[in-house]
Amino acid sequence: MDTFSSTCEIVESTEGLDFNFSVDEKGKKNCVPKSGNKYSIEDDINSLFEAIDVRTSARGLDALRKSALKRPIRVGSSQASGIGISEPVSLKQALRGLCISQAAEMAAMKRLSKPSGSSRSSEAGTIKRLYRAVVVEANESGLPLNEGKGNVVEISLVPEKITSNISEKMPEAPKSESPNQATYSSTPLDMPMTSKAMMNKVPSLDQVVPFVTETEKEISKPELQKQTSIDSSCVAVASKEVQQGENIASASIEVPVNTAVPEKVLKGKLNPGSSLSSSSAGNIVNKCVSSSPGLIKPVFRNKSFIKKKGKQDSTSAFSSSNPCDGSANNDLRPSTSCMDSHTHNSAVDNERKENVKASPASNSTNMSIEVNSNVTDTSTSKPGSSLSSGNRAKVVTKVDEKSRSREKGEFSQSSKSSIGEYSSSTSISEDSTLSGSSRGGSRPHMSKDLRWEAIRHAQKHHGCLGLRHFKLIKKLGCGDIGTVYLAELTGTSCLFALKVMDNDFLMGRKKMPRAQTEREILQMLDHPFLPTLFSHFTTEKFSCLVMEYCPGGDLHVLRQKQPSRCFSEQAARFYVAEVLLALEYLHMLGVVYRDLKPENILVREDGHIMLSDFDLSLRCAVNPMLLKSSSPVVEPTKKASSPCTESSCIDPFCLHPSWQVSCFTPRLLSVAAAKSRKIKSDLAAQVSPLPQLIVEPTSARSNSFVGTHEYLAPEIIKGEGHGSAVDWWTFGIFLFELLYGRTPFKGSANDETLSNVVSQSLRFPGYPVVSFHARDLIRGLLVKEPDNRLGSVKGAAEIKQHPFFEGLNWALIRCAIPPELPKSCDAAIVSQAMASQKKENIKCEELQVTEENVEFEMF
Numbered sequence: 001m002d003t004f005s006s007t008c009e010i011v012e013s014t015e016g017l018d019f020n021f022s023v024d025e026k027g028k029k030n031c032v033p034k035s036g037n038k039y040s041i042e043d044d045i046n047s048l049f050e051a052i053d054v055r056t057s058a059r060g061l062d063a064l065r066k067s068a069l070k071r072p073i074r075v076g077s078s079q080a081s082g083i084g085i086s087e088p089v090s091l092k093q094a095l096r097g098l099c100i101s102q103a104a105e106m107a108a109m110k111r112l113s114k115p116s117g118s119s120r121s122s123e124a125g126t127i128k129r130l131y132r133a134v135v136v137e138a139n140e141s142g143l144p145l146n147e148g149k150g151n152v153v154e155i156s157l158v159p160e161k162i163t164s165n166i167s168e169k170m171p172e173a174p175k176s177e178s179p180n181q182a183t184y185s186s187t188p189l190d191m192p193m194t195s196k197a198m199m200n201k202v203p204s205l206d207q208v209v210p211f212v213t214e215t216e217k218e219i220s221k222p223e224l225q226k227q228t229s230i231d232s233s234c235v236a237v238a239s240k241e242v243q244q245g246e247n248i249a250s251a252s253i254e255v256p257v258n259t260a261v262p263e264k265v266l267k268g269k270l271n272p273g274s275s276l277s278s279s280s281a282g283n284i285v286n287k288c289v290s291s292s293p294g295l296i297k298p299v300f301r302n303k304s305f306i307k308k309k310g311k312q313d314s315t316s317a318f319s320s321s322n323p324c325d326g327s328a329n330n331d332l333r334p335s336t337s338c339m340d341s342h343t344h345n346s347a348v349d350n351e352r353k354e355n356v357k358a359s360p361a362s363n364s365t366n367m368s369i370e371v372n373s374n375v376t377d378t379s380t381s382k383p384g385s386s387l388s389s390g391n392r393a394k395v396v397t398k399v400d401e402k403s404r405s406r407e408k409g410e411f412s413q414s415s416k417s418s419i420g421e422y423s424s425s426t427s428i429s430e431d432s433t434l435s436g437s438s439r440g441g442s443r444p445h446m447s448k449d450l451r452w453e454a455i456r457h458a459q460k461h462h463g464c465l466g467l468r469h470f471k472l473i474k475k476l477g478c479g480d481i482g483t484v485y486l487a488e489l490t491g492t493s494c495l496f497a498l499k500v501m502d503n504d505f506l507m508g509r510k511k512m513p514r515a516q517t518e519r520e521i522l523q524m525l526d527h528p529f530l531p532t533l534f535s536h537f538t539t540e541k542f543s544c545l546v547m548e549y550c551p552g553g554d555l556h557v558l559r560q561k562q563p564s565r566c567f568s569e570q571a572a573r574f575y576v577a578e579v580l581l582a583l584e585y586l587h588m589l590g591v592v593y594r595d596l597k598p599e600n601i602l603v604r605e606d607g608h609i610m611l612s613d614f615d616l617s618l619r620c621a622v623n624p625m626l627l628k629s630s631s632p633v634v635e636p637t638k639k640a641s642s643p644c645t646e647s648s649c650i651d652p653f654c655l656h657p658s659w660q661v662s663c664f665t666p667r668l669l670s671v672a673a674a675k676s677r678k679i680k681s682d683l684a685a686q687v688s689p690l691p692q693l694i695v696e697p698t699s700a701r702s703n704s705f706v707g708t709h710e711y712l713a714p715e716i717i718k719g720e721g722h723g724s725a726v727d728w729w730t731f732g733i734f735l736f737e738l739l740y741g742r743t744p745f746k747g748s749a750n751d752e753t754l755s756n757v758v759s760q761s762l763r764f765p766g767y768p769v770v771s772f773h774a775r776d777l778i779r780g781l782l783v784k785e786p787d788n789r790l791g792s793v794k795g796a797a798e799i800k801q802h803p804f805f806e807g808l809n810w811a812l813i814r815c816a817i818p819p820e821l822p823k824s825c826d827a828a829i830v831s832q833a834m835a836s837q838k839k840e841n842i843k844c845e846e847l848q849v850t851e852e853n854v855e856f857e858m859f
């Protein structure tokens with residue numbers, strides 16, 4: 001029985017997403033839905049890429065680095081008149097300015113990638129698709145960026161056609177893609193996704209982008225990796241050029257961290273033989289290690305559970321009603337979840353089709369193609385009512401109480417319950433294009449993980465995974481919709497967090513959509529600060545998620561173990577920075593998290609964090625926007641007086657070696673550094689302001705009443721409808737709680753708390769003493785009016801630039817040494833648990849779950 005099929009609300013349109021373009025005499029871009037596929041937006045975009053002109057120079061690594069910053073790219077040259085970008089801009093320089101983390105960039109690409117069986121082509125089209133969604137705003141008039149509406153190029157997201165799982169398994173790719181398909185197949189399978197994506201991008205563009213050719217496929221990994229290393233601090237490189245003849249805007253994003261680069265660069269300038277690993281994370285790690293062994297440690301995440309062994313990854317899905325094929329998707333093609341095929345509701349597809357609209361630009365400088373579809377919210381119930389115990393069905397109480405309540409002391413109340421009850425959900429905005437990643441697919445940052453291999457092997461061996469293949473070691477906690485166990489895959493030493501959800505309970509409580517939302521979001525994720533979903537399966541009774549296990553407990557517990565029950569500012573900064581990156585990534589995927597709180601931040605074995613629990617998240621569409629001011633602005637002055645930007649990756653000069661030493665550079669600068677800073681400021685004053693990529697689902701709206709009382713944003717409480725800004729509110733509450741040990745608006749009862757949130761002004765306790773910058777950031781985030789809230793316009797990029805994060809190298813934070821963990825959070829716990837498990841078989845038997853004999857607490 002496929003328990004999800006009947007309740008699926010989130011679907012991807014497979015129809016109506018194709019357009020015919022025409023250019024009228026005024027140079028306007030017209031887009032009309034078409035029934036056939038003879039001429040699609042892809043063709044159009046392909047031609048856009050013809051305009052890309054990347055010039056690389058090669059003078060060794062330094063030269064390469066410099067050229068990476070200054071490589072001239074004609075963006076909207078004279079040819080660009082129709083688009084409104086009229087100033088040359090360096091390709092790489094542009095994207096350094098974007099300051100999107102590598103993983104976040106990958107997320108954006110994945111979000112836009114095609115989920116169909118022709119996954120390789122979907123990867124290949126990633127870059128193109130990303131830039132379909134790019135809006136370039138040329139602020140030639142010197143107006144604030146947001147106001148420069150006059151010169152807007154919007155190439156909005158046009159979700160790819162989605163093919164069902166059945167079609168995924170079809171041997172033949174769609175005709176329109178066949179030319180590229182053959183080429184894609186030659187892409188090394190063990191390449192990281194983004195590398196593949198870029199390489200795959202190549203053939204599809206080879207007719208229009210001279211330097212991106214088939215030959216790139218022959219580029220050795222070390223070459224690619226070297227480039228990756230060089231550019232690891234920055235995120236992406238964009239170019240945009242206008243082809244005058246056709247009045248078409250073209251754009252591409254390169255992700256230098258782990259993507260192909262112009263052939264010229266690769267072949268001529270990069271030193272082969274780099275020992276960098278092929279994974280993007282690995283690249284950064286290696287770089288960090290070599291840069292500063294003393295300050296940055298390599299990341300061997302979950303070393304107890306990860307052995308770099310497998311080359312491939314997979315994400316599999318099973319259900320009793322949809323027997324898996326026995327394979328674990330050994331290749332890098334997105335796996336075909338048994339359930340996913342049911343998520344494509346044809347009715348909604350049709351609706352979405354209707355929502356697709358073409359918005360021809362009003363003048364020759366504008367082009368807008370918008371695709372609107374529904375946001376799916378898993379909303380189901382009433383406002384203001386938190387989950388009561390009455391709402392919770394206790395299936396069998398067997399183990400300990402809810403993990404959130406495990407810390408009882410001063411903060412017994414801090415076991416904050418998420419309110420998963422909704423008044424109504426509004427659907428607005430656009431297609432979130434989740435399907436691309438919801439097919440699982442490759443997960444570059446975890447692709448070498450031994451657990452993939454173990455899961456794959458088990459699936460092959462057993463046909464389908466089921467509860468009987470897992471040995472439960474201990475209960476990790478209970479949530480609203482399920483119970484999470486530490487589980488070992490039988491016959492392996494691989495540990496997982498196994499979330500078991502009772503189907504009847506989910507159905508009875510109308511929580512199935514939440515379970516489905518969580519699963520679908522988990523399937524999309526591929527980020528170091530977010531959980532990896534290794535597999536999921538559904539039996540007659542249960543739906544199960546096989547996730548990455550986080551042994552360090554959660555931040556709520558960890559905070560209580562701190563002296564004064566607060567984190568130091570340094571530690572808090574580390575945690576919120578990682579959370580910010582995770583939120584940024586989620587937003588790029590079109591996911592508004594909505595349930596940020598310390599209890600949902602798990603701590604990995606290595607001390608880095610993992611944001612968990614997505615069942616309350618809102619999925620929506622995002623329109624990435626590339627804002628570019630084409631006239632020199634007075635920004636540099638501000639920069640000069642605000643030195644914090646320099647070591648942040650948002651600064652185009654952040655590749656300076658000295659800033660790669662640590663993710664947290666010392667705040668006291670030497671005279672030399674100060675001089676260097678001055679030079680850079682001067683230099684910055686001479687170059688054009690950098691464009692900025694904004695991927696914030698600002699148009700998302702929901703009326704659901706979800707979250708946790710103390711963390712609820714005012715607009716949620718007021719029922720005014722909310723969007724992504726709620727995450728920035730909760731982010732402010734979160735930082736406040738980490739620093740002060742309590743939330744700012746907590747009242748004696750929930751009602752009072754809600755009232756305080758809406759009407760009480762923010763006050764900071766006198767103790768502990770917290771820096772001005774921290775308080776200033778909190779103040780900016782806890783603005784009650786969402787439109788005025790920090791982050792509401794430009795998302796995480798805005799927040800990252802706050803002086804509180806001065807000195808933080810965002811790109812390398814995953815390599816930074818995390819705050820010290822109490823010993824109890826060590827992996828020793830796990831080994832202990834394992835050891836004691838062997839001794840106490842009886843306990844294991846109690847926890848042993850089979851489909852027929854499951855015992856767990858479900859509220």
Ligand SMILES: Nc1ncnc2c1ncn2[C@@H]1O[C@H](COP(=O)(O)OP(=O)(O)OP(=O)(O)O)[C@@H](O)[C@H]1O
Pocket residue numbers: 403404418476477478479480481482483484497499531547548549550551554599600602612613614615616
């Ligand atoms: N991957 C994981 N690794 C380790 N522990 C986990 C993991 N996932 C969940 N847990 C633990 O299990 C508990 C239950 O998690 P779950 O996500 O089901 O519910 P929740 O966080 O209480 O939220 P909700 O009620 O909204 O679902 C968590 O509080 C956490 O302590």
